[in-house]
Amino acid sequence: MPGENLTRAEAQERAALVEVDSYEIHLDLTTGDEVFRSTTTVRFRAREGASTFIDHISREVHSVVLNGTELDPALVNDGVRIQLDDLRDDNALTIVSDALYVNTGEGLHRFVDPVDGEVYLYSQFEVPDSRRVFAVFEQPDLKATFRFTVVAPARWQVVSNQPTPEPVVEGETGTWSFEPTPRISSYITALVAGPYTVTRSELTSRDGRTIPLGIFCRASLAEHMDADYIFDTTRKGFAFFEEQFGVAYPFEKYDQLFVPEFNAGAMENAGCVTFTESYVFRAQVTDAIRERRVVTVLHELAHMWFGDLVTMRWWNDLWLNESFAEWASTLATAEATEWTGAWTTFQAMEKTWAYRQDQLPSTHPIVAEIRDLEDVQVNFDGITYAKGGSVLKQLVAWVGLESFMEGVGAYFRKHAWGNTELADLLAELEAASGRDLGEWSKLWLETAGVNTLRPTIETTQDGIITAFTIEQTAPAEWPTLRPHRLAIGFYDEVKGKLVRRERIELDVAGAVTNVPQLVGHLRPALILLNDDDLAYAKIRLDEQSMATALASLRDIDDPLARALVWGAAWDATRDGETPASDYVDLVLANIGAETESTTIRLALAQLAQAARTYVHPARRAATIERIGDALWSLVVDAEPGSDAQFQFVGAFAGLASTERHVDALRGLLDGSRALDGLEVDADLRWQLLDGLVLNGAAGEAEIAAELASDDTATGRQFAARARATIPTAEAKEAAFASVVDQAGASNMIVRYTGLGLVHVNDASSLDAIVDRYHEAIHGIWDTRTYQVAEGLLVGLYPAVVADERLARTTREWLERNESTAPALRRIVVEHLAGVERALEAQERDA
Known part of the structure; x- marks a missing residue:
C-alpha cells in the first residue's frame, strides 16, 4: 500500500503541467475470472518538453504508446505509475494492460452469487481507485470527458455514467459504446455490469427534460427490491433540490444500483449511484435503517450538484x-x-x-x-x-x-x-x-475540538431565578471558544408529560454569557440548553435538571428534546463525570417508552458499550446479567410487531449471558416460544444463534446447519461472524488467523469476522489476541489495500478488553513506531484513546 500514495505537492505540480481533454476507455470483461483487458487512450495538453506520470495499477502493462512512439513498459511502468517524458503541447497516449478484478471494493469488484453462480461487477473509485481499472491522471482537478466501450456477455446489463446504448451483439458477446460524459473527475466515473434485474421509470426535470430512472439489484434479491418506494423518494428529492438550488439536474439519466459487498453506504458516481445492497431488505429491519436509507438516497442525489457538477x-x-x-x-x-x-x-x-x-x-x-x-x-x-x-x-x-x-x-x-x-x-x-x-x-x-456548555443558576427559596449564566469551556489541546446561536428551553410537567413552557434564543460567546432575560422567571423542572439543537456543542444539565431527567426522561414530550437529554447523559458518561452504572439505570428505566427508532438503536448500542467497557470490572458480569433480564422484560412488554419489540429482541440476543437468557433465545429460534407480532426471519435467526454461540450453547455444528439453510452472501457473512463469536481462546485465534494470516477474504468477510471476534461477555478469551494484533499491524498495513487494511486494523482491535495491559501494549507500540505512516499511526492512536477513556470511566464507576 505505501507505494500507491500520491502527495498533494505532486498533484499540484502535475496540475500545473497537464490539462486533460478526453479519455477513451475500452474494457473487455470476457477474458477470464482474474483479469480484464483495459485499453485507454487519453488526449491531453502539456508544457512542451515537460515530464510527468499517469497512474495505473494493473497486473501487466502490455504496451505504452505516447505520440506514436512505443515506450518499453519495463522501463516506464513501476506497477503504480507510468512515466511520461518529453511531452508536447498536444499529446495522445494509449496504454494496454491486464487489470485485476478485486474482492476488496476498490476498483472493479467481482462477486459470484452463491445462490445461482452468477457474476456481478461494480466499480468503486473514490478516493484513488479508477487507476485500478484504466490509466488515468488520478486527481479531482484534472477533469475530462470519458467515453467507455465495454465488451461483456450479451445477456448482462452494462451501466455507466451516460445512458446505456443498445449493444452490438456477436454470438453471446455484446459491445456497448457509451457517449462521452461531460467534464467530470475520474473518481465519479463508473461501470456496473452483470445479470442485474432492473426496474425503469422516469421523471421530468425543471428544465423540461425527461430523465430516465433505473433501479438495479442482483436477480436473487429482486423479490425484495421495493423499487417503487425508491423511485418515490428520488422524485421527491429531485423536486426539492431543483427548487432549492434553482439549477436543473445536470446529467442525462439517474440510475441507482444496489451492489454486493459494498464498503460504504453509497457512492455518488455521476448518474450511476451505487448503494450497499443491505438497503435491499430481505428481512425485517428497524425503522432507523429504513430512514437511513432515505437519507442516503437523498445524500447521493445532492452530490450530483455538490461534488459532481462542481x-x-x-x-x-x-x-x-x-x-x-x-x-x-x-x-x-x-x-x-x-x-x-x-x-x-x-x-x-x-x-x-x-x-x-x-x-x-x-x-x-x-x-x-x-x-x-x-x-x-x-x-x-x-x-x-x-x-x-x-x-x-x-x-x-x-x-x-x-x-x-x-x-x-x-x-x-x-x-x-x-x-x-x-x-x-x-x-x-x-x-x-x-x-x-x-x-x-x-x-x-480552521480549528478543532468541541465546546461544552453548562448552565449556572441561582434562585430564591421559592424558585425564582436570580441569576442565569452559561459557561463555555474547551479542551486544553483545542482552546478555542466559539460563538453559538442556541435556544434555552424550560420544561414542566403537564398532565404527566414534560412539556416546554418557555423558550428563548440567544447568542453565546466567550467563557461566560449572562442571560438576564431569564431573571425573575420561575425555575422549571428541566432546563435544556441548546433546545432545538441549533448549536454544535456538548451540553450539561444542572443538578436539578439531571435529577428530573433520570426520573422522567421517558415523559419528555418532544422527541428532539429527549434526544438531546439522551446525548447529554451519554457525553457525561464518556467524559467520566457520571458513573456508567447510572447510564445503565437511565437506559433501562426509560428506553421502553422511547418512540424514535434511531434514538432506541443508539441508546441500546451505548448501553452495550457501557456495560462491557465503562462499568467497573468488579460489577461487569452482574450488570450484563441485569441488562439481559431487563431487556427480556422489555421484549415481553413491548407492543407486538413494533419496532421497539424488534430492537429489544436483537439487543437481548447480543447481551444474553445466563441460562435463562439462553433458554429464551433457544425457544425463539426453534419455535417453541413465540412472541406476538415477531417474525423470526432469516436475519433474526442469525442474531438469535449468535446469542447462543456467545454463551457456548451453540457452535460449529449449529452454524453449519444454519448456513446450509441460508447459503447466500448474507448468510456467509453472518456465519463468519458467528464462528468468530465462539467464546474460546482457540476460536478467537482461528478467526484472527483466517483473515490476517491468509489473504483473500473479501471485504465483507473481514468486517463480519471482526464483529464476531470482539463480541464477548468475558474478554479473557481475547488475551492472546492483544499481542497477536500488535505484532500483525505492520504486516497488515504493508501488504493489504487500504480498505482491507483499515477493516482489519479497526475491526480486530480487542477494545472490549479495556484494561491497563491493553493500554500499555498499544502505548508501547506507538513509542516504538513514532515514524510510521501518519495514517496508520492515527488508527492506533484512536484505539489507545478509546481504551484510556474506558479506564477513566471504570475508575469513575468504582
Missing part, C-alpha cells in the same frame, strides 16, 4: 462535498418525505458521531490538512461528515435558509463542470447574505 480542487475540501450532502439530505428528508423527524435522527446519530470523533487525539479542523491520499482515506470520518453538517446547519441558521440557497445556486451556476476551493463557496454565500464569513470560517472550519 468538484473540490483537492481532498482538503472533501468536507465541502460530504458536509453539504449530509445537511442537504437531512433537510430534504425532513421537509419532503414522511420522515419528518429527520433532525432528531441527525442529533441522535450524526452529532453523537461528531462529538466522539472531535474528542479523539486525532481530531482535526473541518478544513483538514490533507498531505496525501493516505490522509484523505482516514478523513472519511465524523468531522468531515457529521461535524461539518452540524456546522453548516448553524451557518444556515445564521445567514438564513433563503440566502444560503441563493448563494449555493449561484455557486453551482458560476463553477459548473469546474473545480473549486472553500473560498469560492464563501464568496457566493457572502454575496447572497451580506455577511462577512471570514471570522466564522476561521473559528469553525
Whole structure:
C-alpha cells in the first residue's frame, strides 16, 4: 500500500503541467475470472518538453504508446505509475494492460452469487481507485470527458455514467459504446455490469427534460427490491433540490444500483449511484435503517450538484462535498418525505458521531490538512461528515435558509463542470447574505475540538431565578471558544408529560454569557440548553435538571428534546463525570417508552458499550446479567410487531449471558416460544444463534446447519461472524488467523469476522489476541489495500478488553513506531484513546 500514495505537492505540480481533454476507455470483461483487458487512450495538453506520470495499477502493462512512439513498459511502468517524458503541447497516449478484478471494493469488484453462480461487477473509485481499472491522471482537478466501450456477455446489463446504448451483439458477446460524459473527475466515473434485474421509470426535470430512472439489484434479491418506494423518494428529492438550488439536474439519466459487498453506504458516481445492497431488505429491519436509507438516497442525489457538477480542487475540501450532502439530505428528508423527524435522527446519530470523533487525539479542523491520499482515506470520518453538517446547519441558521440557497445556486451556476476551493463557496454565500464569513470560517472550519456548555443558576427559596449564566469551556489541546446561536428551553410537567413552557434564543460567546432575560422567571423542572439543537456543542444539565431527567426522561414530550437529554447523559458518561452504572439505570428505566427508532438503536448500542467497557470490572458480569433480564422484560412488554419489540429482541440476543437468557433465545429460534407480532426471519435467526454461540450453547455444528439453510452472501457473512463469536481462546485465534494470516477474504468477510471476534461477555478469551494484533499491524498495513487494511486494523482491535495491559501494549507500540505512516499511526492512536477513556470511566464507576 505505501507505494500507491500520491502527495498533494505532486498533484499540484502535475496540475500545473497537464490539462486533460478526453479519455477513451475500452474494457473487455470476457477474458477470464482474474483479469480484464483495459485499453485507454487519453488526449491531453502539456508544457512542451515537460515530464510527468499517469497512474495505473494493473497486473501487466502490455504496451505504452505516447505520440506514436512505443515506450518499453519495463522501463516506464513501476506497477503504480507510468512515466511520461518529453511531452508536447498536444499529446495522445494509449496504454494496454491486464487489470485485476478485486474482492476488496476498490476498483472493479467481482462477486459470484452463491445462490445461482452468477457474476456481478461494480466499480468503486473514490478516493484513488479508477487507476485500478484504466490509466488515468488520478486527481479531482484534472477533469475530462470519458467515453467507455465495454465488451461483456450479451445477456448482462452494462451501466455507466451516460445512458446505456443498445449493444452490438456477436454470438453471446455484446459491445456497448457509451457517449462521452461531460467534464467530470475520474473518481465519479463508473461501470456496473452483470445479470442485474432492473426496474425503469422516469421523471421530468425543471428544465423540461425527461430523465430516465433505473433501479438495479442482483436477480436473487429482486423479490425484495421495493423499487417503487425508491423511485418515490428520488422524485421527491429531485423536486426539492431543483427548487432549492434553482439549477436543473445536470446529467442525462439517474440510475441507482444496489451492489454486493459494498464498503460504504453509497457512492455518488455521476448518474450511476451505487448503494450497499443491505438497503435491499430481505428481512425485517428497524425503522432507523429504513430512514437511513432515505437519507442516503437523498445524500447521493445532492452530490450530483455538490461534488459532481462542481468538484473540490483537492481532498482538503472533501468536507465541502460530504458536509453539504449530509445537511442537504437531512433537510430534504425532513421537509419532503414522511420522515419528518429527520433532525432528531441527525442529533441522535450524526452529532453523537461528531462529538466522539472531535474528542479523539486525532481530531482535526473541518478544513483538514490533507498531505496525501493516505490522509484523505482516514478523513472519511465524523468531522468531515457529521461535524461539518452540524456546522453548516448553524451557518444556515445564521445567514438564513433563503440566502444560503441563493448563494449555493449561484455557486453551482458560476463553477459548473469546474473545480473549486472553500473560498469560492464563501464568496457566493457572502454575496447572497451580506455577511462577512471570514471570522466564522476561521473559528469553525480552521480549528478543532468541541465546546461544552453548562448552565449556572441561582434562585430564591421559592424558585425564582436570580441569576442565569452559561459557561463555555474547551479542551486544553483545542482552546478555542466559539460563538453559538442556541435556544434555552424550560420544561414542566403537564398532565404527566414534560412539556416546554418557555423558550428563548440567544447568542453565546466567550467563557461566560449572562442571560438576564431569564431573571425573575420561575425555575422549571428541566432546563435544556441548546433546545432545538441549533448549536454544535456538548451540553450539561444542572443538578436539578439531571435529577428530573433520570426520573422522567421517558415523559419528555418532544422527541428532539429527549434526544438531546439522551446525548447529554451519554457525553457525561464518556467524559467520566457520571458513573456508567447510572447510564445503565437511565437506559433501562426509560428506553421502553422511547418512540424514535434511531434514538432506541443508539441508546441500546451505548448501553452495550457501557456495560462491557465503562462499568467497573468488579460489577461487569452482574450488570450484563441485569441488562439481559431487563431487556427480556422489555421484549415481553413491548407492543407486538413494533419496532421497539424488534430492537429489544436483537439487543437481548447480543447481551444474553445466563441460562435463562439462553433458554429464551433457544425457544425463539426453534419455535417453541413465540412472541406476538415477531417474525423470526432469516436475519433474526442469525442474531438469535449468535446469542447462543456467545454463551457456548451453540457452535460449529449449529452454524453449519444454519448456513446450509441460508447459503447466500448474507448468510456467509453472518456465519463468519458467528464462528468468530465462539467464546474460546482457540476460536478467537482461528478467526484472527483466517483473515490476517491468509489473504483473500473479501471485504465483507473481514468486517463480519471482526464483529464476531470482539463480541464477548468475558474478554479473557481475547488475551492472546492483544499481542497477536500488535505484532500483525505492520504486516497488515504493508501488504493489504487500504480498505482491507483499515477493516482489519479497526475491526480486530480487542477494545472490549479495556484494561491497563491493553493500554500499555498499544502505548508501547506507538513509542516504538513514532515514524510510521501518519495514517496508520492515527488508527492506533484512536484505539489507545478509546481504551484510556474506558479506564477513566471504570475508575469513575468504582
